[in-house]
Amino acid sequence: MLIVDHISKAYAGGPPVVADYTFEVADGEFFTVVGPSGAGKTTALRCLSGLMPVSSGSIIFDDVPVTRPLREIAVVFQDYARSLFPWYSVARNVELPLRASGVGRAEARARVLEALDSVGLAGDAGKHPWQLSGGMQQRVAIARAIAYRPRLLIMDEPFASVDAQTRADLEDLLLRVRQETRMTVLFVTHDVDEAVYLSDRVAIVTRAPSRIAEIVPIGLPVPRDQISTKELPEFGHLRGHVFGRIRAMVHGTELV
Amino acid sequence: MRRLRPVLLGLAGLIVAALTWVIGTTAAQNVFFPTPQTVLSRAAGYWTSPEGRANFASSLGNLLLGLLLAAVIGVAAGLVIGSVRLLSLAVSPWVEFARSIPSTALIPVAFLIFGLGDSMKLFLITLGSLWPILLNTIAGLRGIDQTLLDTAAVYRLSLGSRIRHVIVPAVAPRIATGIRIAIPISLILVVTSELVGSSEGIGFVIVDAQATFKLVDMWSGIVLLGLLGFLLTWLFGLLERRLLRWTPAQREPS
Numbered sequence: 182m183l184i185v186d187h188i189s190k191a192y193a194g195g196p197p198v199v200a201d202y203t204f205e206v207a208d209g210e211f212f213t214v215v216g217p218s219g220a221g222k223t224t225a226l227r228c229l230s231g232l233m234p235v236s237s238g239s240i241i242f243d244d245v246p247v248t249r250p251l252r253e254i255a256v257v258f259q260d261y262a263r264s265l266f267p268w269y270s271v272a273r274n275v276e277l278p279l280r281a282s283g284v285g286r287a288e289a290r291a292r293v294l295e296a297l298d299s300v301g302l303a304g305d306a307g308k309h310p311w312q313l314s315g316g317m318q319q320r321v322a323i324a325r326a327i328a329y330r331p332r333l334l335i336m337d338e339p340f341a342s343v344d345a346q347t348r349a350d351l352e353d354l355l356l357r358v359r360q361e362t363r364m365t366v367l368f369v370t371h372d373v374d375e376a377v378y379l380s381d382r383v384a385i386v387t388r389a390p391s392r393i394a395e396i397v398p399i400g401l402p403v404p405r406d407q408i409s410t411k412e413l414p415e416f417g418h419l420r421g422h423v424f425g426r427i428r429a430m431v432h433g434t435e436l437v
Numbered sequence: 438m439r440r441l442r443p444v445l446l447g448l449a450g451l452i453v454a455a456l457t458w459v460i461g462t463t464a465a466q467n468v469f470f471p472t473p474q475t476v477l478s479r480a481a482g483y484w485t486s487p488e489g490r491a492n493f494a495s496s497l498g499n500l501l502l503g504l505l506l507a508a509v510i511g512v513a514a515g516l517v518i519g520s521v522r523l524l525s526l527a528v529s530p531w532v533e534f535a536r537s538i539p540s541t542a543l544i545p546v547a548f549l550i551f552g553l554g555d556s557m558k559l560f561l562i563t564l565g566s567l568w569p570i571l572l573n574t575i576a577g578l579r580g581i582d583q584t585l586l587d588t589a590a591v592y593r594l595s596l597g598s599r600i601r602h603v604i605v606p607a608v609a610p611r612i613a614t615g616i617r618i619a620i621p622i623s624l625i626l627v628v629t630s631e632l633v634g635s636s637e638g639i640g641f642v643i644v645d646a647q648a649t650f651k652l653v654d655m656w657s658g659i660v661l662l663g664l665l666g667f668l669l670t671w672l673f674g675l676l677e678r679r680l681l682r683w684t685p686a687q688r689e690p691s
Binding site for chain 2: 266282
């Protein structure tokens, strides 16, 4: 369970970027933070990953304060091209965190193969990341995260730089992997459709200083499907509701 | 054919240059400018004799050892200076100043401290080659992508594995650039340090031959230096391509 308790973040001497976020994410839940661009989502996420200290408030994951990166947390960044190590092969990229955390050679190898297999890259283990397409590179980053077997997977706009078809494929891949591993997922996006399609709950955040405007439960049936789920009237209502709130914010600030 | 074209054109340029050299010197019949045939045959004779080999070995040894020392010191110091922001702020003004001093100006100083011999030469070569390697290492460290460092932090890589798996490979292309710049500098300093008060090395052979008016020998030393510089750069290029296959500049499309 992730407990985020009144966290705020301001950079030295500046106004707060993240203001007073409070929410809890249950074990196995898919929780998404959605908001307009420039809403401090990435800042919030760096705090939640333990990469950056908060200015006030606290983040607790399974009774442990998140003040630095925890073994139970993995992160998939938006920019796959810069989060993979170009000097290592795909397999080595996936293996490195395992070996660094003390997993033995034989077990690490087995987990690497299993993870690559589950993202459909079993045949590309020996390639280098830059020999793969963008979508495939992001799948390597996902494989690296799942081989690490975190209890919480944090994802920062992971599908923002791939084309629409690849994006839909990756979304479904993520839902399947999450089903198999029972990981808790904390997802950040500015894409409303994506947020509603993937999540159990969606937190709508405002522009900086970013606050949580509303947390919307997404009661859509599982498993989700790119076509049938998105045809449901309920999907349309939820999408319309979230979209409306974000549009009001964007226009609100533009008029000021 | 398209891939062969640059090679063929390069070859053609080389042949034209060589022909110009042959024809020009043959027509001029000037003692100061011997024909390449005489220079090359003398070079082949002298630089394979025991004396020539010893002189060549002395220069090459100093050059390689000096470069190696510069690389070790430059990379180690660069990594330390680049990692500590305050240190890099404090150090950069005087590094900029120090590297603006032509290393040849320090020959008298090196002379005073080390006297004649290899240590004085090594000091100069190392010092002159150090700056590009040091500065490139610092710049490379500063240019490391934040996402890479975040990734290393998220997966809790220890300082040791962070340096080994992330920092050194990420900075390696810049280190290579530094060394590539340092190679011609080290060659210049090898020769300059041998021109003054030395009794061995290629530079000594050139200046000695000039003093005794053995102009063909003098030219043979000059040609050998050109060849040495070319070979070193070429070999280093091969090594770079092999070790840094993953950098955008070296990638071959799959």
